[in-house]
Amino acid sequence: MLKVVGAGLGRTGTKSLKFALEHLLGKPCYHMAEVFSHPEHIPLWRAASRGERIDWSAIFDGYIATVDWPSSSFWLELSTLYPDALVILSYRDADSWWQSASSTIFPRIRTSEGEWRSMVNELFEHRFTPDTAHRSACVEAFNQHNERVRNAGLGHRLLEWQASDGWEPLCRALDLEIPKEAFPHANSTAAYIQKHL
Numbered sequence: 001m002l003k004v005v006g007a008g009l010g011r012t013g014t015k016s017l018k019f020a021l022e023h024l025l026g027k028p029c030y031h032m033a034e035v036f037s038h039p040e041h042i043p044l045w046r047a048a049s050r051g052e053r054i055d056w057s058a059i060f061d062g063y064i065a066t067v068d069w070p071s072s073s074f075w076l077e078l079s080t081l082y083p084d085a086l087v088i089l090s091y092r093d094a095d096s097w098w099q100s101a102s103s104t105i106f107p108r109i110r111t112s113e114g115e116w117r118s119m120v121n122e123l124f125e126h127r128f129t130p131d132t133a134h135r136s137a138c139v140e141a142f143n144q145h146n147e148r149v150r151n152a153g154l155g156h157r158l159l160e161w162q163a164s165d166g167w168e169p170l171c172r173a174l175d176l177e178i179p180k181e182a183f184p185h186a187n188s189t190a191a192y193i194q195k196h197l
Contacts, residue, residue: 003064004087008089009073009097013161013162014068018033030059031067032069039115042116089149
């Protein structure tokens with residue numbers, strides 16, 4: 001049963017948010033990184049991208065939250081399926097987001113092969129934009145996505161959050177105490193490039 005549905009797209013602090021939610025809620029949080037550990041999920045994500053009905057519990061069994069692509073593209077379906085879940089829109093300035101995404105995940109997608117690449121291609125074709133090499137197309141898709149979330153009438157269920165906000169808004173929305181530990185800032189652009197590119 002998901003307690004948190006992340007609606008923010010990749011490169012909006014989702015890796016930091018994953019670690020923070022796992023610390024706060026004590027159970028795993030789904031993220032694109034999980035897809036690499038569960039290749040059996042890839043056909044399900046491809047089917048969902050095509051608009052087919054899938055068994056979401058087959059993906060989220062054992063998880064208490066989900067953030068990042070691919071699940072953030074299905075925030076509406078998931079927030080409907082889990083009506084008590086907090087919806088977190090992680091976001092950042094569109095120019096900053098484009099600089100980060102175009103330096104990290106988008107080049108990696110374009111040079112990848114195999115089933116994972118096919119999954120992302122279908123996801124972006126139907127739920128974002130396939131034109132990841134061009135700023136205007138990506139920024140437009142990014143802004144439209146965020147506005148759809150903001151205008152969905154979620155009321156108190158929606159938390160808009162930036163990585164710089166840290167623990168406090170998350171803990172307030174989840175009615176939890178603020179941890180003494182420093183907030184887990186992770187996966188900066190420089191760190192991603194060093195690790196993956």
